[in-house]
Amino acid sequence: MSRPATGDRTLVIRNGTMIDGSGRAPTPNDALVVEGNRIRSVGRLPESVRLDGSRTDVDVIDASGQWIMPGLIDAHTHLSYGYPQLRGEGRGRGTTRPELGVLKAAWSAQKVLRSGVTSISVPGGTWFTDVGVRDAIKLGVLEGPRVYCAGRMIITYGSIEDDEPSWVGTPEHSVGVLCNSAAEMVTEVRRQCKHGVNFVKMADSRSGDVQTLAKEEIAAVVDEAHRRGARVAIHSRGGASTRTAAEAGVDWIIHADLATEADLDAVARAGVAILPTMTFLAMVVEAGGRFGQDMIQMDVGRMKRHLDGLIRVVESARARGIRILCGTDTGNNTFMPFGELHAKELEILVTYCGFTPLEAIVAATGGNAFAVGLEGDVGVLEAGKLADIIILKRDPLADIRVLQGGHELAWVIKDGKVTNLGDHAREPRPIAFSVT
Numbered sequence: 001m002s003r004p005a006t007g008d009r010t011l012v013i014r015n016g017t018m019i020d021g022s023g024r025a026p027t028p029n030d031a032l033v034v035e036g037n038r039i040r041s042v043g044r045l046p047e048s049v050r051l052d053g054s055r056t057d058v059d060v061i062d063a064s065g066q067w068i069m070p071g072l073i074d075a076h077t078h079l080s081y082g083y084p085q086l087r088g089e090g091r092g093r094g095t096t097r098p099e100l101g102v103l104k105a106a107w108s109a110q111k112v113l114r115s116g117v118t119s120i121s122v123p124g125g126t127w128f129t130d131v132g133v134r135d136a137i138k139l140g141v142l143e144g145p146r147v148y149c150a151g152r153m154i155i156t157y158g159s160i161e162d163d164e165p166s167w168v169g170t171p172e173h174s175v176g177v178l179c180n181s182a183a184e185m186v187t188e189v190r191r192q193c194k195h196g197v198n199f200v201k202m203a204d205s206r207s208g209d210v211q212t213l214a215k216e217e218i219a220a221v222v223d224e225a226h227r228r229g230a231r232v233a234i235h236s237r238g239g240a241s242t243r244t245a246a247e248a249g250v251d252w253i254i255h256a257d258l259a260t261e262a263d264l265d266a267v268a269r270a271g272v273a274i275l276p277t278m279t280f281l282a283m284v285v286e287a288g289g290r291f292g293q294d295m296i297q298m299d300v301g302r303m304k305r306h307l308d309g310l311i312r313v314v315e316s317a318r319a320r321g322i323r324i325l326c327g328t329d330t331g332n333n334t335f336m337p338f339g340e341l342h343a344k345e346l347e348i349l350v351t352y353c354g355f356t357p358l359e360a361i362v363a364a365t366g367g368n369a370f371a372v373g374l375e376g377d378v379g380v381l382e383a384g385k386l387a388d389i390i391i392l393k394r395d396p397l398a399d400i401r402v403l404q405g406g407h408e409l410a411w412v413i414k415d416g417k418v419t420n421l422g423d424h425a426r427e428p429r430p431i432a433f434s435v436t
């Protein structure tokens with residue numbers, strides 16, 4: 001096997017079983033041909049691509065006995081929460097050093113890509129760190145997944161991330177930004193759009209016990225963001241806030257765990273997607289709350305109730321034809337390490353929510369393209385689509401867990417370029433995070 005290079009060469013992946021991300025059954029594939037950053041063909045090797053050694057601009061991967069599928073998309077990853085704990089320094093609730101935070105985010109992004117995740121949607125972070133990392137990856141300054149990101153979350157008093165007393169508010173280093181009127185929210189939307197966000201993240205209360213955003217406020221944000229070409233997502237665990245957000249026209253709702261059947265009817269009528277994000281809750285429950293020194297969020301009993309609620313919501317939402325996005329909340333806490341858990345949500349969908357492994361893979365590939373603004377352009381292995389491809393040594397349909405952590409990866413190809421999988425880089429010193 002010749003080692004594939006990068007650039008505008010032709011890459012041919014011979015043999016292997018292809019799971020194309022559209023929901024079609026897996027098929028043996030003769031050749032997947034990549035030219036530049038797009039897939040030229042799948043199926044039989046085209047006559048014009050000769051593999052007799054006469055062309056020096058063709059690289060070949062032999063995927064015999066392996067599985068070829070689209071790169072994974074995690075619709076919920078935070079790159080810029082937290083900071084390395086430095087001895088002798090106080091701890092704030094967010095990153096207090098932007099320069100260090102940016103470098104850490106860039107390093108984390110590389111770990112994400114090396115685990116087979118070729119796109120991420122980032123619903124909130126510090127400053128415009130994620131915009132910067134996104135653009136650096138686009139420019140080729142560093143290797144990482146495609147990044148589709150929001151800025152700081154728009155919140156009111158009592159929303160999640162309003163962690164300081166009112167006389168402190170939300171300092172520059174926090175992931176929330178207080179806006180206590182529709183006018184303030186619109187100004188913040190304009191500021192964030194000026195700085196290049198792909199979407200605006202709003203956030204209601206942490207647990208959904210109270211509703212902290214009014215319908216007119218959400219509608220004002222949606223109107224302003226959409227007019228400027230940005231979309232809107234909202235952290236909403238409550239039933240009333242979920243229904244309100246759907247009726248106000250947001251593009252997707254994150255969590256929705258306390259939604260009633262009537263609330264889900266409203267979501268279905270509005271045609272809004274739900275991003276349940278069960279992985280974070282499952283991790284808290286599985287870890288038995290041993291991480292939670294000071295966070296009310298770490299009440300394991302409460303987390304279990306939220307997880308059970310989400311499983312019910314996913315089943316009910318699917319029955320109504322609501323699109324279920326697939327994300328993990330990686331990077332929101334110390335026990336959500338980059339590159340490790342991005343495919344755990346698929347395992348949860350299969351284990352608890354009645355998805356087949358193939359349906360879970362579609363949710364995290366072709367289906368999730370919506371969450372990164374590339375619907376119909378990425379996440380499916382077809383001629384003309386962006387060439388984001390992973391090749392696995394084990395069958396993910398036989399055991400969906402082989403997608404986790406990148407441990408069974410043979411190759412990762414993003415935007416037509418082969419990724420250097422490197423050594424399995426170790427996490428640095430423990431990192432403190434605030435929690436969504």
Ligand SMILES: [Zn+2]
Pocket residue numbers: 076078123329332436
């Ligand atoms: Zn989150």
